[in-house]
Amino acid sequence: MSFVAEQLERLRPTWEHMLRHPFLLETRDGTIPFETFANWLREDYLFVEAAVPFIALMIPKAPPSHWELHSQVIAMFHKELGLFRERAEAVGVDMTDLRPSFTNHAFIQFLIATASQRSYAEIYTVLYAAEKAYHDSWTVVKKGIDPASPWYPFVENWAGEAFAEYVAYLEKELDALAAAAGPAERERMAELFETTLRYEIAFWEMAANGDGWPEHERVALAAAKG
Amino acid sequence: MSFVAEQLERLRPTWEHMLRHPFLLETRDGTIPFETFANWLREDYLFVEAAVPFIALMIPKAPPSHWELHSQVIAMFHKELGLFRERAEAVGVDMTDLRPSFTNHAFIQFLIATASQRSYAEIYTVLYAAEKAYHDSWTVVKKGIDPASPWYPFVENWAGEAFAEYVAYLEKELDALAAAAGPAERERMAELFETTLRYEIAFWEMAANGDGWPEHERVALAAAKG
Amino acid sequence: MSFVAEQLERLRPTWEHMLRHPFLLETRDGTIPFETFANWLREDYLFVEAAVPFIALMIPKAPPSHWELHSQVIAMFHKELGLFRERAEAVGVDMTDLRPSFTNHAFIQFLIATASQRSYAEIYTVLYAAEKAYHDSWTVVKKGIDPASPWYPFVENWAGEAFAEYVAYLEKELDALAAAAGPAERERMAELFETTLRYEIAFWEMAANGDGWPEHERVALAAAKG
């Protein structure tokens, strides 16, 4: 079995748990509160921005034949950032003075730490797992969302044909990298696959339920109790 | 005003919030449940272990005159790891098959990402803020804990004289680095000081209330509801 | 005086030494042996290729507002690589099985080590000094080379208007970075400026006189003596 197939099989319950996340189901059904989605939009904007240096850090470790892919991915992220800004503008989401939530900050640190210290095949695993998770998650949303929804362009972006092909391309390459890796590296790749999935779920969790840095929750709680 | 004094002044409410954390007060008063402290012990063992590469990554960016300090800090961390193992053994805390909680994993990624990508003065800021937070936190515990407590050796370690001198040394050096930095770098240092403090609070929060990766909480919840 | 003006003033004799290098003068006058220029072409192809990861490593340390520049520089390098391949094809330079000379390998290691471990302003200094050196060097060649020369497209590329504007842009940004830096960082920037210039001269030296790895020279020498 290929590396990716093996991971998806091994992690199936957790992967399916992700795909049933209330944030996705409520976005699909049109019951998601505007402010909840707006919060996700702000957070994910910061996350995609942070993914640019993540990809850049892969370049020195990549074979030169992969550089064109990385340049294209960076260009794709810039296009996504434009989509976020366009949507925010169109529906009135305030994008000023953004600061990442705790979970978002943590996920970003995970990307940068991994891309700084790990092997190319290990970093590639995180890239694939994150993109595959997004493709599958938004595919769930696509099956049911009203095409007139203001959030539909996000669905089109990640559940669309072009993104599907990109994820399929990544999968083929990741399987090749895993096939060429020794057993210890492949084990580290498997662990990073799982960790990425967990961060993705934490991200939906944060999007659905909000998440602040600890002292903020406390201060907010105290104020509410006050 | 020196950089450190300025930061401690600016962040005083949050810093004091940290020092009033229930985990610290209950450890001081001897009311902390054994399993709660044992959980902290396991998590902090992993954190101190991860701090070794954090320090190592400072070395290529440091002036050679600072290398001896870094070697000593790494040796100190190894001694701390020994203390954790000795205490765990003495009181029966299971240290097998440790895996970092979400908050711990996130804090570790923050250390490695920062040490990989930021300037020496910025990384030094994180080191200082983390060590100062530990010194102040355990100093709170020291004022009241029963010296016969099985946790007393930790108090001795971080609230003791040697550690106080080490923190004072770091403070002097950090102030010198900040004085030599330009305004943009100093601003990034201030931001990292605050971020480190927030992660420290998140760490006490995790120690007190437990924290798992999102899907685990869900699974646990579902099982409990079942 | 701005940082760049100060460096160019300080290093003027060495800079002018570079601009009088026989490789440049002979290329200008059309007296350069074909194989000498072909050797430069092969080496510089490898160098430009290695400059792609150098730029990529700047991205995580750069303000996001600089990322577009870096993406454009990477695209420019890919266009330059195309120019090398087109020229090699046109005039019959063998580009198979390229391996960097000692000096080229060293220069590439300097780029990657610097981009991996130094601050953004320090790395920017190396980028600027290298691009400025190329612009000035090829401007020397431009004053005299026969426009029908097979090497003219290289002259056009680095001595042309677009590259001049790019170098002027880098200069403005580097001056701003230096103005915001503290004195210690600015001193490290000045040192890297000089080191880059020295590597540039070493590169022309290698292009003109050939350069192999030590044991090869020996073996070649022994064979010649044999």
Next chain:
Amino acid sequence: MSFVAEQLERLRPTWEHMLRHPFLLETRDGTIPFETFANWLREDYLFVEAAVPFIALMIPKAPPSHWELHSQVIAMFHKELGLFRERAEAVGVDMTDLRPSFTNHAFIQFLIATASQRSYAEIYTVLYAAEKAYHDSWTVVKKGIDPASPWYPFVENWAGEAFAEYVAYLEKELDALAAAAGPAERERMAELFETTLRYEIAFWEMAANGDGWPEHERVALAAAKG
């Protein structure tokens, strides 16, 4: 055949070329000019100093069980630096205002670039090849040098029993890392083994014949001709 045995077999002519280097033979025979050896001493002091961050950068990529080794190697380097200073003091070698020669600077950049961007097994290869080269080189010197030579303590250090055991330990570990690596990584390891050997020869070459940065040679030449 183990990885190391395979490399030593493959590179035997170049390795033996290194062991016949005039610098080594003349040091063995006591015919080396004082200033030539003093020059090597100054350069190698800088090189060993730069090897400290090289080792430090291995730590985040190493399994924690290897950290003790790395700490010991750093301590060993500090001891070696002390030996250099002691010898310089004893025989009157001026150690003020040291600056690396071109070849030394290049070798240092190679260490830092490799340790920053490559996998643990690849970096380990460079460490082993450099230490093995030193052990074998100084073993050549040991067979014949007058024990009363002021340079004898260097011979004792690298050709002695403790260093031999350290190199044997590194070899065993490197063979294990190579056995666990996939074919692509093992090929990169083989290439780095060879590159390290070439830099070692370049280092002896520089020690024997002097080496300045290009413009210095020119200036010196011009002055001499003047």
